[in-house]
Amino acid sequence: MSTTRRSLTERLWAIAIWTLVGFFIVNLVAMIGSVVVNSFGTRWFNTWLPAGYTPQWYALAWNEFGLPDILLVTLEVVGTVVVLSGLIGVPAAYAMARRNFPGKQAVMLLFLLPLLVPPITYGIPLATVLYRAQLAGTIWGVILANLVPSLPFVILIMIPFVEQIDPRVEAAARVFGASTGRLFVQVLVPLLTPGILAAMLLVLVRTIAMFELTFLTAGSTSQTLVVALYYAVFAAGVRPGQSIDAMAVVYMISTLIWLLIALRFVNPTQIVTRAKR
Amino acid sequence: MGGGVRASQSGRDTHPSPQPPPSRGGEVFHLRRAVTARRLPLRRRLREHGLDGVTLLLIPAVLFVLALFVYPFLYGLVLSFHPKQGGALANYVAFFSDPFLYDTIFTTLWLAVPVTILNVVLSVPVALRVRLMRRQRLLTTILVIPITLGTVMVAEGLLTYLGPRGWLNRTLLEFGLVDSPIRLLHNYWGVMLSLVITGFPFTFLLTLSYVTGIDPSLEQAGAMLGARAGRRFRQILLPLLAPGLTITLALAFVQAFTVFPSAILLGAPAGPTRVISIAAYTAAFEQYDYSLASAIAMLMAGVQVVIIVALLAARNLAFRGPVSSGKG
Numbered sequence: 001m002s003t004t005r006r007s008l009t010e011r012l013w014a015i016a017i018w019t020l021v022g023f024f025i026v027n028l029v030a031m032i033g034s035v036v037v038n039s040f041g042t043r044w045f046n047t048w049l050p051a052g053y054t055p056q057w058y059a060l061a062w063n064e065f066g067l068p069d070i071l072l073v074t075l076e077v078v079g080t081v082v083v084l085s086g087l088i089g090v091p092a093a094y095a096m097a098r099r100n101f102p103g104k105q106a107v108m109l110l111f112l113l114p115l116l117v118p119p120i121t122y123g124i125p126l127a128t129v130l131y132r133a134q135l136a137g138t139i140w141g142v143i144l145a146n147l148v149p150s151l152p153f154v155i156l157i158m159i160p161f162v163e164q165i166d167p168r169v170e171a172a173a174r175v176f177g178a179s180t181g182r183l184f185v186q187v188l189v190p191l192l193t194p195g196i197l198a199a200m201l202l203v204l205v206r207t208i209a210m211f212e213l214t215f216l217t218a219g220s221t222s223q224t225l226v227v228a229l230y231y232a233v234f235a236a237g238v239r240p241g242q243s244i245d246a247m248a249v250v251y252m253i254s255t256l257i258w259l260l261i262a263l264r265f266v267n268p269t270q271i272v273t274r275a276k277r
Numbered sequence: 278m279g280g281g282v283r284a285s286q287s288g289r290d291t292h293p294s295p296q297p298p299p300s301r302g303g304e305v306f307h308l309r310r311a312v313t314a315r316r317l318p319l320r321r322r323l324r325e326h327g328l329d330g331v332t333l334l335l336i337p338a339v340l341f342v343l344a345l346f347v348y349p350f351l352y353g354l355v356l357s358f359h360p361k362q363g364g365a366l367a368n369y370v371a372f373f374s375d376p377f378l379y380d381t382i383f384t385t386l387w388l389a390v391p392v393t394i395l396n397v398v399l400s401v402p403v404a405l406r407v408r409l410m411r412r413q414r415l416l417t418t419i420l421v422i423p424i425t426l427g428t429v430m431v432a433e434g435l436l437t438y439l440g441p442r443g444w445l446n447r448t449l450l451e452f453g454l455v456d457s458p459i460r461l462l463h464n465y466w467g468v469m470l471s472l473v474i475t476g477f478p479f480t481f482l483l484t485l486s487y488v489t490g491i492d493p494s495l496e497q498a499g500a501m502l503g504a505r506a507g508r509r510f511r512q513i514l515l516p517l518l519a520p521g522l523t524i525t526l527a528l529a530f531v532q533a534f535t536v537f538p539s540a541i542l543l544g545a546p547a548g549p550t551r552v553i554s555i556a557a558y559t560a561a562f563e564q565y566d567y568s569l570a571s572a573i574a575m576l577m578a579g580v581q582v583v584i585i586v587a588l589l590a591a592r593n594l595a596f597r598g599p600v601s602s603g604k605g
Contacts (some may be wrong), residue, residue: 010506017406020399024477025419030444031434031474032422038437048447092338094331101327107339114346116528118535120554121581122346124574125353128567129345148345151338180330209427211538216562230429233436233542241437248433252426259425268417269486 032252039245057246064239065232065247074224074254076139077214078207081146082200089154090196094188096155097162098170111152119149119212127216137219145213150203157202161195162188194265201262208255225251357572368572378556378573382580385552388465388540389533392472396480397526404484405514417485420478431471432542436462439470467543468550472533480529487521488514523592527585534581553577 039057041050061067096108114122126145130136135144165188173187189196211226218227229251232244323329360367372378407413423431439445439461446458461467491514499509537554544550557577561570 013402013506014406017403021403021407021416027438027445028419028423028474031431031438034437034444035434044442046442048444088337088341091334095334099327099329099332101332104327107335110339110342110347114342116531117578118531118581120535120537120557121574121578122350124557124561124570125356126345126349128356128561128571129349129352131567144345147341151341155338180334205425209425209430211427211429215538216558226427226429229433230538230542233429233433236436244433245437248430251430255425255427255430256422259421263418263421268414268421269482 035245035248035252038242039249041242057240057242058250060240061243061246061250064243065228067247067250069221070223070225070228071250071254073139073222074208077142077146077222077224078204080143081150081207082203084143085147085150085154085203086196086200089151089199090158090189090192091184092151093155093158094162094184097159098167111155114149114152115156119210120216122148123213123216126213130217136217137222139222141217142214142222142224145217146207146210148213149210150207153206154199154203157199158192158195161192161198165191198262198265201258201265205255205258205262208251208258225254353571354575356568357575360568360572361566368569369576371569372572372576377551381551381553381556382576384550385534385536385554386580388468388472388536388550388552389530392469392476392533393480393526393530396473396476396529397484397522399477400480400484400525401488401518401522403481404488405510407485408488413485417482420481422478423475424478424482428471428475428537428539429542431474432539435467435471435474435539435543439467462543463545465544465549468536468540471539471543472536476529476533479532480525483525483528484518484522487518487525490521491517519592519595523588527588530584530588531581534584535577553580 037049038044040053040055042052042054044050096104096111123145126148127136130141130145135141169187169191170183173183178186208224209226210224211230214224215227215230218224223231225247229244229247232239232247236244320329357368358365360371363370407416410416426434437443441458441460445461446455449455449459450457461470495517496509496513499513504512535554536552537558540546540550540552540555544552546555553573554577557570557573560566560573
């Protein structure tokens with residue numbers, strides 16, 4: 001067929017689109033690159049690259065910003081959010097996938113809303129409630145706030161993974177007398193491992209990067225890395241810019257490592273499309 | 278077994294009791310079943326509606342979302358009608374009579390609307406082209422990075438990159454495109470660019486997922502019937518994409534409308550980029566007026582709802598054809 005031959009306009013159109021994509025990626029890489037280069041630079045004024053390179057800004061950031069404490073808090077918050085959202089979310093996803101009950105649509109909407117409504121919109125009333133309950137400012141306030149989008153996220157990501165499992169496998173386990181608890185531990189969890197891993201890793205990445213909810217609920221001892229980075233950038237000028245960039249690099253590495261691992265289990269488009277329906 | 282039943286019926290027939298004739302035996306059987314069904318234990322009846330031990334696994338998740346999402350929202354709504362001073366509507370009156378407050382809506386729209394349209398308009402042709410690629414994985418992985426890094430990191434990156442001595446201005450000066458460094462930070466453009474960097478990948482990936490859901494043979498059929506690329510797009514792809522694009526527009530708008538950290542870090546939070554989320558944040562955490570803050574948060578949600586409803590209505594008006602009205 002002659003349709004494989006492309007016309008000139010189509011070729012120009014393709015070139016225009018790839019130029020656009022290329023331009024975007026070049027700027028993105030340059031943006032990240034300038035942070036990385038600056039974090040290692042000694043003096044950088046009117047040149048393309050800094051005059052020399054040094055790791056001293058990392059040592060400075062480590063001590064001045066109290067990175068060990070912040071990283072510990074981040075680990076505690078993220079770890080608790082991942083474990084709790086998994087423990088509550090996976091059984092809920094199983095129920096959503098396997099049962100039809102009156103009001104299922106309403107429950108689905110209930111799980112969709114925290115993903116569709118932007119965090120800052122519900123974050124302010126949520127922070128108010130948490131302050132009234134004396135929870136805001138503590139690490140548990142931060143954890144509870146971060147669970148609000150994470151738990152529905154786990155449920156929505158797990159539903160299709162549960163639906164893929166043949167119900168006859170469960171029926172067989174039931175016939176042999178397995179209780180729901182045993183069914184979960186010995187049959188479902190092993191079969192769902194790839195899905196659970198994907199969901200947990202994505203929650204991990206999202207919680208590390210979740211700025212708004214943590215910012216609104218955290219106190220000085222319950223800041224995560226992204227909030228500490230915000231305060232450092234906000235108070236730029238107090239400390240050398242390079243040490244802020246060093247902190248930004250630490251943040252970037254701690255996010256992107258998990259993203260790369262997560263992408264072994266899910267397609268990048270899935271990260272945004274979970275909320276599409 | 279059938280023979281036994283018949284035997285007992287014939288036995289009953291010998292008695293002059295008001296037994297139903299044998300032809301109506303089936304009805305009696307049904308009646309009996311209905312009676313026994315009514316006597317079934319509650320547990321079994323619930324199970325017939327899909328409510329059993331497994332469904333109960335939902336309860337913790339539902340209670341959690343009710344307690345920490347629905348309740349705070351309703352609490353905020355009620356709180357917004359209990360201002361520090363004045364009547365029930367005092368917060369809303371205060372908001373709409375103070376230009377420093379009500380202007381934030383227009384400031385935010387002035388950022389969010391252009392950037393949403395730009396991102397979606399750019400995403401569609403790129404997604405249509407990328408769909409034809411065999412190895413999309415590398416590109417989608419690169420594009421998911423800014424979404425993952427989040428707005429704070431993008432703001433810090435742009436502060437370094439767009440600064441007067443940053444690589445962008447150096448390049449522009451080197452090629453003689455500008456005479457002096459252009460100002461892209463601490464004004465409208467800084468926030469705008471950060472919204473493009475985080476927003477475009479989001480709209481693109483969302484659009485790509487919708488575009489790949491369209492059967493390519495539909496477009497091939499159009500091509501075989503002689504429709505050129507432009508016409509194929511307008512008459513085949515666009516109507517099929519309309520529902521997905523509406524959702525993409527809505528989600529992208531809602532995200533841009535709630536821009537927060539980059540409006541402070543990259544913009545001019547006292548003036549041209551004093552967006553509505555800054556107003557809400559200042560009310561809550563600098564003036565400690567949670568009631569006013571809740572009112573602003575409710576107004577923020579209100580504007581989002583209005584725009585989304587308008588988008589859905591516009592889609593229904595524009596594409597009323599059989600394509601978008603149903604899935605089968």
